[in-house]
Amino acid sequence: MDKKLISIDEVTIRFAGDSGDGMQLCGTQFSDTSAAFGQEVNTFPDYPSEIRAPEGTLYGVSAYQVHVGNRNINTPGDRIDVLVAMNASSLKVSLKNVIKGGILIVNRAGFVEKQLKLAKYESNPLVDNSLNEYSVIDIDITAKVQEILKGTTLTPKHISRTKNIFALGFSYWLYSLPLAQTEKWLQKKFGKKPAIFEANMMVLKAGYEYGENSEDIKYRYKINKADLAPGNYRNITGNEAAALGLIAAAQKANLPLFLGSYPITPATEILHHLSGHKNFSVVHLQAEDEIAGIASAIGAAYAGSLSSTSTSGPGLALKVEALGLAVMLEIPLVIVDVMRAGPSTGLPTKTEQSDLNLAIYGRHGEAPIPVIAAQSASDCFQMAFEASRIALKYMTPVILLTDGYLGQSTEPWRVPDVSTLPDLTPVFHTEKGYQPYHRNPDTLARDWAIPGTPGLEHRIGGLEKEDLTGNVSHDTANHEKMVHYRQDKVDGITQDIPPCEILGEQEGDLLVLAWGSSYGAIKTAYEKLREEGKKLSYLHLKYLNPLPADLGDVLKRFKRILLPEINLGQLANIIRSKYLINIEQFNKVQGTTFKSYEIEEKVNEMLEKGGN
Amino acid sequence: MDKKLISIDEVTIRFAGDSGDGMQLCGTQFSDTSAAFGQEVNTFPDYPSEIRAPEGTLYGVSAYQVHVGNRNINTPGDRIDVLVAMNASSLKVSLKNVIKGGILIVNRAGFVEKQLKLAKYESNPLVDNSLNEYSVIDIDITAKVQEILKGTTLTPKHISRTKNIFALGFSYWLYSLPLAQTEKWLQKKFGKKPAIFEANMMVLKAGYEYGENSEDIKYRYKINKADLAPGNYRNITGNEAAALGLIAAAQKANLPLFLGSYPITPATEILHHLSGHKNFSVVHLQAEDEIAGIASAIGAAYAGSLSSTSTSGPGLALKVEALGLAVMLEIPLVIVDVMRAGPSTGLPTKTEQSDLNLAIYGRHGEAPIPVIAAQSASDCFQMAFEASRIALKYMTPVILLTDGYLGQSTEPWRVPDVSTLPDLTPVFHTEKGYQPYHRNPDTLARDWAIPGTPGLEHRIGGLEKEDLTGNVSHDTANHEKMVHYRQDKVDGITQDIPPCEILGEQEGDLLVLAWGSSYGAIKTAYEKLREEGKKLSYLHLKYLNPLPADLGDVLKRFKRILLPEINLGQLANIIRSKYLINIEQFNKVQGTTFKSYEIEEKVNEMLEKGGN
């Protein structure tokens, strides 16, 4: 049948179904295919917080959202253009985010009485006209796969499990994407079970052909390839990227990598990844708690590893005392905090930017620690590497902030050529005449000698250290000197971080200032507004302590500064106290990152209203 | 013999000797006597950090400094007017703080060869003219007491131990103070051992008479009584005062008092005191660690006690996660942090104001907690009471900051009439229809029902709570609402705290702004400068989060604001970010509080140099 082929720039498609329906697979396959095809992609999985919620319930819905397009794809999409809903609950839960006029691809078999009841529908939305504002593509996928696989050796249960593959095939057809990527993946996964492989391929193709053959469907879409820099690409989550960043840094530092960690949502995958790369000599200890996690990492750092610990807010809270020790010891250590919504246990699976205060200020005594933040999933690689670089060069613990959103979301990552990554090899002191607290005059980093080095036996610890010798000192003037050294060392890192990179006007009326995972939404909004001819500038901070040396000057060049944060204004307060400058806050504390339209609206509002 | 009686306003006398020499006793007796006589008094003990350092060593010196006068005595004295030195090491250690022309009362027997060597003296300072700039009163106290007690039944060891009493008697003579107070004390202490009592009295009187009879001594001094408000007075340390403040609050709240704590210098005495008042029904648990300390306190608060935990920096660091829980639970809890010099173990016996950041910002997530600070030893009573009041009224944890200096120092305290203390009795919810997160519209405090109340069984915890019901809620809009409630509740306490009390001009050129234990030194300097006719104002903050409602206006009324702190500027940053106002910092991080002359000099320098 002939269909009208419509060329579009982007689409947001959400695969939603029951936890057992394989929606995560649909989503990852769709995004891999579109990325490999050459489009820009950004995704976000949305699991239920229950491990295995009862079938068909509202809180048991599992979804995966994919945003693809030919440019400016920095978020998983604010609103849904296409919803694949495998049952009633998944429709109920997601519909509010579908744009009016959007496409609903529904599995009719998921809207029988029992499912409707679980979804708390009074009547069947597929027949009660409540979906009139949408294009509904209503397929009895369950019946289809039964039909397709009737003759095979697959059990009815197995057959039913291929529903998602049908939906996937249909989606490929709808967006003119090839089946090859998924075929390859199925081959790999079921290579040893050809019957299952064949069955899946049959269903995949049937889904594809269903689109081709259906009389009801008059359109299909096409999105051009994006203009991507040449290179090798892969999809990656923030948590995996952070883990790889640490491994890369250790390799580049010629040091063994150590991770002392305790599982916690949404940071656990860092531990999973690092415990799974033993042929990279990654040594890990799943500790009895977060304190032992960081303490063991401190021990390994002292002994000469590139050492790290990964956690989320409640765990960072428990590491506070040991962080102070790391400051006093002046040893390299990377702490990755994948932030989640607090306070306390809060909303463990939701994201938030509210650990910044804790990261910067959360120590007793004067105990400065550099704090940096990743801006996107793949940037977690870059920033984990950078945290390691700073830690080794300045002999200091470094806190890397990512968040639940970055940790779980994926985007294509242009994999760096490892030979281009800088060398991080530290210089261990091995000569006689070692003074543990003698400092490099440029960096103020102290000299590092590790156990095993003959003749350099020395003692360090948490009591105040005497300048140069590192002996315990109760001398009050020495204490003040050391307090200043520690502060100056961290402050001095400003010399070593890139100056502010302002997008848009270099001075002017309105600067949007941000950090962390808000990047995607703001970048999208910024591009859109610029295309509309709006005058605004955007500065995204990746270094939060110390702040870039030129930030004060930059801020003064703008009349108004808007600072969106997923907290009550933590960075805003820091900027205010440092530069005595007025900041307009835009805060959202709803466990999700910004939507780009929220930023757009806010900026438009400010641009219209004019000066404050 | 006739001596010239010189009238003076104040004197700082320091009793210094070996750890075993009984210098703490000398100091407390002298201060008790002078306080009971009607003078103003302020004291500070200075122990060695070793438990029992070898005899005669420099680091084994134990001292007790007493500052008495007829007005404006707010510190233990910047510089020493009179040093009692029982041995060579104690002279060596203290001499640098003695004013030129000051009086040195030395025990000649403590300057024999062995002692000189331990003190690292090349030659005997008593004979080598190195003390020419001082008035040296050189007595062989050891020989004196041997002579006096020759006939008694006391062993030589016991006899030698009375040396301090001789020095005390002589000091009383020198400053025209009566022996009665010490006689009473000796009576009480040795009532059952009349021989020892008698011996001590003989020595005490002999010391007194030595002054009267010595030909070398031409002067004695007299300090008039201070103009004190009538009432009952006692000397008290900050740690004891804090403990009593909690007991008083519990009594006034008609609640049992619970303390869950773990020993740590310099906060341990709070635990000592509270575990020692069982007839006040104080229930304490010396926990296995600081986490269990606060966790047990949270449990007791949940169960209906006025609940508290006491600690110092490293311990507060460990309580960070549990503090977040207390915020989410919205239960009353008092956390006393007796700050010491950090980071890490730092200088455990030295004071610092560097836990303010941790107290205010040290939680993951948005987790506001009210923070207040005591300004003097006796003020710890008042502020512990106030912390309890806020905790119970607003259903919130409250952090009270004191420090090692306040905790150990003593000053006379005008004991309040307990009937004048406000009633703090909370209202427990007991009626049906209980909603755990229903709030009092004025305070935003939630309703409190405790276990044991029939029909009000309910569940709370660390996950985000639904408004009103307190059920677990993953709803994102609810989360934002609750985040704001918690913040607004703490911010709203401004309505309930006194407005700023500015000393001096209510507007003008220079405002000294301060908090915590700097009070004594600044108040002293302020009074002195005002007497000299200088124009300046002084505002001491006791409420740090939230800050007083009128603070912003107040600050704007001054051209320059000086903020002295024993840290690198933690309050200064908070003030800056809140009011976007320029603050001139004056920071000292040497493990001791300010000297009043340091403040004087700084203020004078600013007044001379003029505007910035």
Added chain:
Amino acid sequence: MVTLVDNINDMSIATGTNYTAKDFKSDADVRWCAGCGGYSILAQAQRVLAGLGIPKERIVFVSGIGCSSRFPYYMDVYGFHSIHGRALPIASGIKVSRPELSVWVATGDGDCMSIGGNHFIHTLRRNIDINILMFNNEVYALTKGQASPTSKVGQITKTTQLGSIDNQFNPVGLALGSGGTFVARTFDADVKHMQYLYERAAAHKGTAFVEIYTNCVVFNDSTFSEFTDRETKKERTVLLEHGKPLIYGVNNDKGIKLDGFTPVAVSLDDGIHSVDDLLVHNEKDSTLAFILANMTYSDTLPRPYGVFQAIDKPRYEENIHLQIQDQIKIKGEGNLQKLLLGDEYWEIKN
């Protein structure tokens, strides 16, 4: 001083206690996976509490974080879902400050023995009268499958992809080593025995520790099946009953005797051994409890369950209140004014 707390305590005496299990069910939907061992543990708790005669409002359930720690939401008593690992010190604060409350803790092997390990050993040491129900599923379930301190050596989890290399705690041994006064083990599948142990735990004065082997269908399915499956249970477990010989086996044809102090399995049909040769359990014997605990991970001996030890020791909360009463007797109820004045005060007159 009659406090508000006292008043509230008085009120609760009036409450009727003719409960059924249903009275202990809260409104909250139980959100464990279908097949999770938690359901049975919960149902038995509701059943047993109904029969204890304790007014509902006097009962408090505290938990940490984990699948198991969601327990308090499902019980219609006072409930406190706290933070990871801290249920025991929180419960301690409740019990020490309000000894008249019946305080229970629901916890997991991770919550109790990993991050909460220190509180565990110290609570047992102080012997505070708390009843601990530890769901041991030998895995971290809520965080989706990592090794816990009770995971088997070689167990594959997301953090031990090549098999766990941490040695396994024996929770009963750890409890005994900490001075635990009531130490017991049961299975989620053994409804009656679970009920029996809950009753015993409730009756015990001092900390009662009940380890419950709990099936996690998702992350560690069937790990205890040899002990719980009808076919193998009788051969692979032995029930400890005070005063009774240790007999087991499908036909009750096997037993445990001591060879010196080493337990060995014997057949009662071998013509050599009879019931009289068998070890007779004694809950009061701390040494025996250790011997039995040491059988835990044996491949050849059956896994013991039941009450390993039930002995009497001083309880912190009781003694502190005794000290308080004592001091009040000796010194009189505290007089605040006198306390503030202290021993050495003076008067300044006008």
Added chain:
Amino acid sequence: MVTLVDNINDMSIATGTNYTAKDFKSDADVRWCAGCGGYSILAQAQRVLAGLGIPKERIVFVSGIGCSSRFPYYMDVYGFHSIHGRALPIASGIKVSRPELSVWVATGDGDCMSIGGNHFIHTLRRNIDINILMFNNEVYALTKGQASPTSKVGQITKTTQLGSIDNQFNPVGLALGSGGTFVARTFDADVKHMQYLYERAAAHKGTAFVEIYTNCVVFNDSTFSEFTDRETKKERTVLLEHGKPLIYGVNNDKGIKLDGFTPVAVSLDDGIHSVDDLLVHNEKDSTLAFILANMTYSDTLPRPYGVFQAIDKPRYEENIHLQIQDQIKIKGEGNLQKLLLGDEYWEIKN
């Protein structure tokens, strides 16, 4: 990959090891009170280490906070005076990342068993090869005298002014309950035996726990005197020696026999008992270790000291490095570029 760390390791092999105790003395003044038990513990450590043949630079001493924890300052090896309670996880990080180092921990009863309790039980569980010297003075000394978890019931301290009401840990029992593989006890006053245990601890593969009864002259003077005073020691203690019967008494005239599994004291002069009746110690028997541990606070039985248990179990640090070597064998040494590319990458061409 030959790392810098490897290079440094190579350098140290050249070092001579003809040490005397003096080589292990650092420059720092020892600042314990005169008469403190620490002096002897320190001197023996210096003596024993000199004889071990381990290059000084390969030895690391880690401690927490307490009088006891000042230990590393006095030893001229790599020293790490950390924070309260965390010596063991820090030492674990050192040992797991650098298994070739000889890692020791000096700690106190408060540092190790109070705030550090969780790390203690988990270190023993993992059996990481660390030698723990725990100075047990049954008090918090550095903070000037509060009760510790090993303080006696009834002990008067600043926080237990009416006598402690916390039950007392038995460190040996707790260590055994945690799965400790080498568990021993000695006295500060018994110079030779201390040396012997240090040597045994050093030789043991896995965590070695040595409890040292230590006199604190200031805050808990003479609390162990019945076990250390010449007059009473022989009657109040019994030495455990592998393969030897448990004999004690001034005239070696008493012994311990087992009555079932209950240890009882018997006289060898009573005409009834002979040495053959006595319990023979076996370090390899975990059950026996518990039985002996349970004698600890008995008033009628002598206090056992020596090696309660010395058994072999897998060590975490060894196994993780084996897994690493294994994986390298199987997969080849990690190729960073390949790792970053992952399994599913694609190329975008110009």
